[in-house]
Amino acid sequence: MRVGLTVLVSTCLIAIAGYVVAGWSYIDALYMVVITIFGVGYGEVNPVDDPRLKLFTLAVIISGCSSALYVLGGFVQMIAEGEIQRAMGARRMSQEINALSGHAIVCGFGRMGRNLIHELDHLGVKFVVIDCDPERLADAERHGTLVIAGDAAQEEVLQQAGIERASVLATVLPKDADNVFVTLTARELCEKIQIIARCECPTTERKLIRSGADGVVSPTMIGATRIAHQIACPTVESIVENKQAFNRLNQDLDVFGLQMVEIEIHEESIFVGATIHDLETSGDGATVVVAVKRANGDVIKNPKMCDEIRGNDKLVMLSHQEDLAPLCDDSVGDPIQSAEPAVPLAV
Structure with a gap:
């Protein structure tokens, strides 16, 4: 198409220049070129009596019409090939999904979904991904993943993913309500399938258990339990001092989109006098306090919900990365990233 357009534009410019040299005005030359190349043929603006001008006009017709048809053909070919390849790709993917048996269905291709299918692929488990986001699906498809576009809570979408032949369904959508709906629909369609929900x-x-989920995974609680265990563990210092081991812990938390920070509660903070329960429930329940360091140096590991927060306390908290900013603003203190070894050592 680029070659054809180049020839077409060059032909038009040369033709206009040629008619101008023959004594025509610019507007007459442009009009003559357009009706000649595009085959309108209203008639010559000026008489074409000179044999040289006739030959020049013939060359303009041959070159202009050929290049215009070449461009048009390239455009049609591009559209047709794209549609054919898209249709063939969708049909091939549908055939591959229909041939699967005992596979896993992953609902959601967000951060957690990406890490999940990476692990499944590493373990050699066959899977199908369902998501509504075209960009995410296109990215997954480029990596050879079998994908289905649609709402995983719809019966026809789950049937298209072969739920009656699948062995397990994992719904890892970011909203709890969506995971509940997917669980209800999947359990209604297939009684034998194992359902794991986030x-x-x-x-x-x-609610997920009552909806039919066989297992429920809470990324926040998993991360909190692991961190609390390492804080209470006598060998925690050796783990923290080992940079490789500590980085591995941070990588594990990042899989779930979590972050551990140490926040200092200033005297004027709104949390002074509140309880651990008040702080954890101030958001959406996705924040957990795993340790409290008093101003006098005392450390409370696995604090109780009724423990009171005091001024100049330092709280080691686990939360989603996007939920930390409001907490830090309310505490009137800046979070210290857990990647710094000094934070856990202080705890």
């Missing part, structure tokens, strides 16, 4: 709010776990 939840953020602790109260959602019971």
Whole structure:
């Protein structure tokens, strides 16, 4: 198309210049070129009596019409090939999904979904990804992943993913309500399939179990339990001092989109006098306090919900990265990233 357009534009410019040299005005020359190349043929603006001008006009017709048809053909070919390849790719993917049996269905291709399918691929487990975001699906498809575009809570979408032949379904959507709907729909379609659901709010776990989930995973609680265990562990200092081991811990937390920070509670903070329960429930239930360091140096590991927050306390907290900013603003203190070894050592 670029070659054809180059020839077409060059032909038009040369033709206009040629008619101008023959004594025509610019507007007459442009009009003559347009009706000649595009085959309108209203008639010559000025008489074409000179044999040289006739030959020149013939060359303009041959070159201009050929290049215009070449460009048009290239455009049609580009559209046709793209549609054919898209249709063939969708048909091939549909055939591959229909041939699967005992596979996993992953609902959601966000941060957690990406890491999940990476692990499944590493373990050799066959899987299908369902998501509504075209950009995410295009990215997954470029890596050879079998994808289905649509809402995983819709029966036809799950049937298209082969839920009656699948062995497990994992719904890792960011919203708890969406995971509940997917669980309900999947359990209604297939009684035997194993369903594993993600939840953020602790109260959602019971709803997911009642909806038919066989297992519920809370990224926040998993991260909090692991960090609390390492804080309480006598060998925690050796783990922290080992840079490789500490980085591995941070990588594990990042899989779930979590971050551990140490926040200092200033005297004027709104949290002074509140309880651990008040702080953890001030958001959406996705923040957990794993340790409290008093101003006198005392450290409370695995603090109770009724423990009171005092001025100049330092709280080691686990939360989603996007939820930390409001907490830090309310505490009137800046978070210290957990990647700094000095934070856990202080705890």
